[in-house]
Amino acid sequence: MLAASGDDGMSTVEYAIGTIAAAAFGAVLYQVVTGDDIVSALTGIIDDALATSV
Numbered sequence: 166m167l168a169a170s171g172d173d174g175m176s177t178v179e180y181a182i183g184t185i186a187a188a189a190f191g192a193v194l195y196q197v198v199t200g201d202d203i204v205s206a207l208t209g210i211i212d213d214a215l216a217t218s219v
Contacts, residue, residue, distance in 0.1 A: 197203060
């Protein structure tokens, strides 16, 4: 039976791809959170909460 060969560096490539994917996800998440829609929605929620009477 022959041992498997040719997988040298495979885990390094997987870590590199995972790091790139995480950075891309972070960039997309940053764009979503800092977008005008999210800011205006959060502002509306806060304004509604402060305008309610107890």
